Amino acid sequence: MKLTLRVWRQKNADAPGAMSTYEVDGISQDMSFLEMLDTLNEELILAGDDPVAFDHDCREGICGACSLVINGDAHGPERTTTCQLHMRSFEDGDTIDIEPWRASAFPVVKDLVVDRSAFDRIIQAGGYISAPTGTAPEAHATPVPKPDADFAFEHAECIGCGACVAACPNGSAMLFTSAKINHLNVLPQGAPERETRVLDMVGQMDSEGFGGCTLTGECATACPKGIPLPSISAMNKEWLRATRKVRR
């Protein structure tokens, strides 16, 4: 396949950025999208140009590092991560736009690399169960009903990639935040910190400069792990419950 790539190039956080155009040839349908970019970078290095910087690591869809907006869609046309997107999803001769996540809470580091440390700070605000090592009771002491365990797992699958924020017209992090809250709040082990968790995490989310939610649902559509949209309403319910309870 022969492709035209229009790629966002930005030297560092302070420099202005712009789209640059590149041609790549000899692309196989079996390549992953990132392998296609590897091919471009090999050519750029040999030509004495600066290769395109992009985050990636596991390349099997689980670490959450890769983060490209492809033709306007977070992670591109398939519902998966960029590393699991293959070139068979494109046609010979296509022009492909490649941009970084765009959100004020995710400043660009270089080219297609953004700073997602705001997500880490949301988790630090309460996305955990306080269980210091050594304090745990026997695992079977507290059975967890299977539906609850499955619900927790479904939300725990979030890989923290940030596609939800990139896809949202408001740059909201509601889906990310709700996924962790729902994972922990449904479990009996998470109950003692149920209220503080939701209040603190939502507070941190707001202070990081993420936008509000207007329920457009773009986040859940873009989520490579299928975190469902009702996750957000469940979080809102938890938040309302917590506000009432804590006030009392």
Place this chain on the structure above:
Amino acid sequence: MTDYTHYRTGAPVVDTKAPEGPVAERWDTRRFQAKLVNPANRRKHTVIVVGTGLAGGSAGATLAEQGYHVVQFCFQDSPRRAHSVAAQGGINAAKNYRNDGDSIHRLFYDTVKGGDFRARESNVHRLAQISVEIIDQCVAQGVPFAREYGGLLDNRSFGGVQVSRTFYARGQTGQQLLLGAYQALSRQIAAGNVELHARTEMLDLIVVDGKARGIVARDLVTGKIDTYFADAVVLASGGYGNVFYLSTNAMNSNATAVWRAHRRGAYFANPCFTQIHPTCIPRTGDHQSKLTLMSESLRNDGRIWVPKAKGDDRPADEIPEDERDYYLERIYPAFGNLVPRDIASRAAKNVCDEGRGVGPGGQGVYLDFAEAIQRMGRDKVEEKYGNLFDMYARITAENPYETPMRIYPAVHYTMGGLWVDYDLQTTIPGLFAIGEANFSDHGANRLGASALMQGLADGYFVLPSTINDYLARNPHHEAVDASHPVVEEAVADTEDRLNLLLSVNGDRTPDSFHREIGELMWEYCGMARTEDGLRTALDRIPRIREEFWRRIKVPGTGDEFNQSLEKANRIVDYLELAELMCLDALHRAESCGGHFREESQTPDGEAARRDEEFSYAAAWEFSGTGEAPVLHKEDLVFEYVHPTQRSYA
């Protein structure tokens, strides 16, 4: 310069610090002997932890909970992305929830046997004991393990054992356990007990007066090289499988932290013990950047086969049942498709070498779920393995519910690593190595679902106990002076190396060298090794290294975000480590576990150990790039599990 293969044998390693007495009591004994640090004094101690995977994340969180000041590093943008996240299948624990005859002793036995009698009994027994506590700890943290309808935890079986002791969270166990550790770590970051440096990579170790006192690290965003000081340093930087270029490791997993520690005096043990995982998706072409594992748990229900006839290129569904060879079930009727990884990998290689492989290039075997779907129904198969099937379909564009998967072995895990004693301390006082970075518990072959167990055992339970003893006995009353000559030398070494990489301005990319060394290692130090092949590799590696320094091209500068520079610097270390791996493989003229020397096999093609000569861990001491290293042997004593020829038939 001496010939690299003419290594010298130095003094044996005598003291492993493992206490005497019955194996089941040794961990208690050691914990009681260990000196403690008064809680009020702990905050005066700083511990550096490099890496935030299962071992590093759990160690950082636990040390901080105990009151130590922790300074932690990861090269990823977030600690949550460490490659433990990708582990699929599960974590072993001797809970005996299935009442199927499991016990701590059985897990101990299975692990020593599975490792082909090349691990230290004391360590393995401790691992089996701690396995039970790990599950309790993870459940308390909210790790959503799979449960049954009664609300209790579910288990499945894994390769090399006959009990069901593996706890799992669908095909994402590693992710869930890592998030548990990451969340515990996050809590300590918020509390101010852990100072986290993300996107920061360790490039050298600082050893002052014979003790590990800090590291040199590079901020990957600004390029700034800094020094960090502490009372002890813990390396939890993972394994070195990426020496092979193509592996199931993450793209950025690397050996620099352990190799730089080795160059500073830490012995490197059993570097040739690498694990080739039998069930990975075959490569599709030269563009391939990494290989993807399909969890071993698939072998619980999938059946592995190839056509009986050579060169049979009919599609799978046109090959009748009686023309298929379910070779694992045929050769190993007792364990069938659940033989250990090294055995399953070699068997796959053998049938492909016979010309019976399937798929492009004949480099693949079928993993077939037709029988499982018939027996359990498609829904049940989907519930158990759905995400793995989806992943396979996405990568190959084939539907595994209808056509059998094609799989082929790939480099997956490295049992070798920095030599550590029972306390997980390396030969440099104050330098500890945990998780895959050390060599400790898996011998010559790791059983499935044991890596997660070991990483968390080391990080949550072992290191936080043993490091107390070191810190109590070595109170550093004075901070390291940044102008100390060894500090300045370590910084200058690092800067010189990076500047040299940037200044060569040759005509080959870092990746082209990585691919070259990787292909060489796969060919000569992969699934089957011979004396001739290893000598060929040892002859070629120095030449590749010489060419590297003549022709490498690294664009950009050192004071910016520069991924090519990061890559090239890691390859510098692979080009030395590869040489040590080949030498270790050459010197160990026996087969054991994942190390298969063609010269040493039984009449029916199984690995033949030579216990009389090789019942030891090989700990290598660095003596200069390209210079013959010094071999120190740690004799392995088996008091409880008597070494036998492994049999899974």
